[in-house]
Amino acid sequence: DVKVTQSSRYLVKRTGEKVFLECVQDMDHENMFWYRQDPGLGLRLIYFSYDVKMKEKGDIPEGYSVSREKKERFSLILESASTNQTSMYLCASSLAGGQGTQYFGPGTRLLVL
Amino acid sequence: AQTVTQSQPEMSVQEAETVTLSCTYDTSESNYYLFWYKQPPSRQMILVIRQEAYKQQNATENRFSVNFQKAAKSFSLKISDSQLGDTAMYFCASPNFGNEKLTFGTGTRLTIIP
Numbered sequence: 001d002v003k004v005t006q007s008s009r010y011l012v013k014r015t016g017e018k019v020f021l022e023c024v025q026d027m028d029h030e031n032m033f034w035y036r037q038d039p040g041l042g043l044r045l046i047y048f049s050y051d052v053k054m055k056e057k058g059d060i061p062e063g064y065s066v067s068r069e070k071k072e073r074f075s076l077i078l079e080s081a082s083t084n085q086t087s088m089y090l091c092a093s094s095l096a097g098g099q100g101t102q103y104f105g106p107g108t109r110l111l112v113l
Numbered sequence: 114a115q116t117v118t119q120s121q122p123e124m125s126v127q128e129a130e131t132v133t134l135s136c137t138y139d140t141s142e143s144n145y146y147l148f149w150y151k152q153p154p155s156r157q158m159i160l161v162i163r164q165e166a167y168k169q170q171n172a173t174e175n176r177f178s179v180n181f182q183k184a185a186k187s188f189s190l191k192i193s194d195s196q197l198g199d200t201a202m203y204f205c206a207s208p209n210f211g212n213e214k215l216t217f218g219t220g221t222r223l224t225i226i227p
Contacts, residue, residue, distance in 0.1 A: 033214070035217075040122070040219060041219060042117075042119075042204060042217045042218055042219040042220050043204065043217040044217075045209075045214060048213070048214055050213060090158065092158075094213075099146060100146045100148065100163075100213070100215060101146070101148070101160060101163060102148075102215060103160075104150075104157055105157070106156075106157045107157070
């Protein structure tokens with residue numbers, strides 16, 4: 001059974017803090033993704049990684065960075081959290097090759113005060 | 114930019130009825146896959162159904178089927194005999210630049226009324 005896990009379901013941080021969100025997949029997928037989900041806006045891609053140490057900016061990368069040191073693990077970093085980064089963050093993974101089916105983690109609901 | 118449009122922000126139907134959720138997309142890919150995902154309240158996003166664009170036959174998965182109109186770039190989801198467990202947000206997704214990434218619509222919140 002495919003599995004994508006995220007380090008926290010709920011997180012409360014203060015403005016200016018550095019925040020780490022971790023995602024782990026056990027399917028040996030090449031591709032991993034970080035999305036932000038906001039009401040009325042759907043899912044917006046923050047960053048995409050297609051291999052270890054490889055990354056591409058998505059549609060809304062500002063204020064975020066990522067790290068992929070191992071194939072199964074993809075981290076999202078908020079260097080200095082701001083209140084407008086309060087949101088639901090979803091991680092996903094997929095096989096390379098363009099068939100596209102993405103498997104999602106349970107999400108992390110982040111509140112920045 | 115690739116766009117996916119779901120024109121129905123919210124829908125509600127009675128249990129056991131049939132409901133259709135609409136989606137239009139814009140892609141420059143010639144061979145691609147389209148997806149419907151479901152996100153139940155406070156639960157994980159899961160794949161409902163997938164359509165391969167080069168296949169003329171519409172995909173079906175039990176009570177879920179699609180109406181795929183390639184020329185019109187339309188990809189609607191039909192749910193037959195709706196059940197309370199179908200209550201969820203539904204997202205349509207199409208490929209984005211090379212098929213490795215997806216663009217998602219803004220979602221349709223579907224409520225099944227007992």
